[in-house]
Amino acid sequence: MEKDSKIYIAGHRGLVGSAIMRRLEIEGYKNFITRTHAELDLTRQEKVEEFFREERPDYVFLAAARVGGIYANNTFPAEFIYSNLTIQTNIIHASYLFGVKKMLFLGSSCIYPKNCHQPMKEEYLLGGHLEPTNEPYAVAKIAGIKMCQAYNRQYGTNFLSVMPTNLYGPNDNFDLKTSHVLPALIRKFHEAKIKSLSEVEIWGTGSPMREFLHVDDLADACLFLMKNYNKSEIINIGAGKDLTIKELAEIIACIVKFEGRLVFNSIKPDGMPKKLLDVSRLHSLGWMAKIGLEQGIAKTYKWYVENVYKA
Numbered sequence: 499m500e501k502d503s504k505i506y507i508a509g510h511r512g513l514v515g516s517a518i519m520r521r522l523e524i525e526g527y528k529n530f531i532t533r534t535h536a537e538l539d540l541t542r543q544e545k546v547e548e549f550f551r552e553e554r555p556d557y558v559f560l561a562a563a564r565v566g567g568i569y570a571n572n573t574f575p576a577e578f579i580y581s582n583l584t585i586q587t588n589i590i591h592a593s594y595l596f597g598v599k600k601m602l603f604l605g606s607s608c609i610y611p612k613n614c615h616q617p618m619k620e621e622y623l624l625g626g627h628l629e630p631t632n633e634p635y636a637v638a639k640i641a642g643i644k645m646c647q648a649y650n651r652q653y654g655t656n657f658l659s660v661m662p663t664n665l666y667g668p669n670d671n672f673d674l675k676t677s678h679v680l681p682a683l684i685r686k687f688h689e690a691k692i693k694s695l696s697e698v699e700i701w702g703t704g705s706p707m708r709e710f711l712h713v714d715d716l717a718d719a720c721l722f723l724m725k726n727y728n729k730s731e732i733i734n735i736g737a738g739k740d741l742t743i744k745e746l747a748e749i750i751a752c753i754v755k756f757e758g759r760l761v762f763n764s765i766k767p768d769g770m771p772k773k774l775l776d777v778s779r780l781h782s783l784g785w786m787a788k789i790g791l792e793q794g795i796a797k798t799y800k801w802y803v804e805n806v807y808k809a
Contacts, residue, residue: 499527499557499600499724506531506555508540508589509562513713514604516669518559519715523698541584544590546693550592558601559720560589560642565606568631568769570676575634590645590657600656602724603646605639605732607663607709607775608632614782617776620661621731623705629770635695643732650730658727660720663736663775667713668801669705680710684799685749687754688807697759698751701766709774711737712794715787722785736775737787753796 499507505522509515510532519530523680531553538549540562564581571578577590586603589601593601610618611626623643628636646657677685690698719735741749745761780786789797 501526502529503556504529505557507559513669515561517713517717518720525605540588543588545808546588547592550596554596556599558593558598558757560603560665561625566679570769571635575715579612579634579638583641586642593786594649594655595786596655601759602720603642603659605643605661607661607773608636609639612770616772617774619776620734631767631769647730656728659732661732661734663709663711663717665711665713665716667798672802672806681754683750684802687751687756690758691754691756695758697761699761702762702768704742704762706743706768707740709736709740711787712789719785723732726783733779734775736777738777740774749792750758750795753799
């Protein structure tokens with residue numbers, strides 16, 4: 499990408515899109531195209547194609563998506579599969595129609611089978627049944643991967659698909675009904691500290707293993723891959739290490755300075771027992787994560803207090 503290339507970031511106000519924009523700005527890129535949902539409904543094919551016809555972006559980062567944790571995926575499965583299928587289909591097809599030079603599609607580590615061998619290699623995709631709690635979302639993301647690969651094969655496009663692990667950082671969703679586990683725990687512990695509560699309930703047993711990557715590391719990896727990777731094979735983006743939800747909760751409680759008891763509600767679902775990405779393919783290209791988990795959580799907690807929390 500040249501510094502004056504026209505770059506469209508779909509989902510520029512979300513967790514991932516905003517991080518990609520920050521990273522590009524640091525590198526000196528300035529020619530961005532952005533639209534809010536109010537300005538452009540990405541589920542409307544005609545509107546998306548009209549936008550591409552008028553703007554003609556050179557490069558596209560497809561970070562727009564409906565995302566959420568176990569509760570959201572379980573409660574709104576139809577919205578998750580419809581929104582994600584239509585958004586990605588419209589943008590991928592328009593990128594082909596209007597000559598986008600290169601597009602990066604953001605998938606998710608939840609595309610892999612529920613009982614997948616660990617760590618999860620890219621070739622394990624479609625090797626078993628999906629986790630039921632997020633199957634509609636995962637099916638949509640898998641369709642996006644296959645669509646990018648099909649367009650590359652038939653039309654000679656340069657569409658790459660990356661699979662990030664669990665993400666967190668500035669502009670995350672801290673709503674307790676729709677958020678992922680890390681931001682939810684930050685909010686729970688902070689509010690419990692402010693209210694001087696003696697305990698905090700945490701969904702599940704605390705035993706599932708999860709990997710977490712700061713979104714600024716993801717953005718750095720995305721820019722690296724846009725510059726250095728031109729294959730149809732998917733590529734994982736992760737930190738390469740995991741921990742239990744119980745260990746994560748203890749770290750967050752320490753950073754927030756919540757001194758009460760952690761109560762695990764085993765009646766609530768755990769989700770996949772373990773989710774760790776194999777990132778050897780990405781490491782072989784020369785990229786590794788830089789932001790440590792405790793450092794990243796501390797930065798995210800500070801951002802939450804300054805930008806989200808209302809006393």
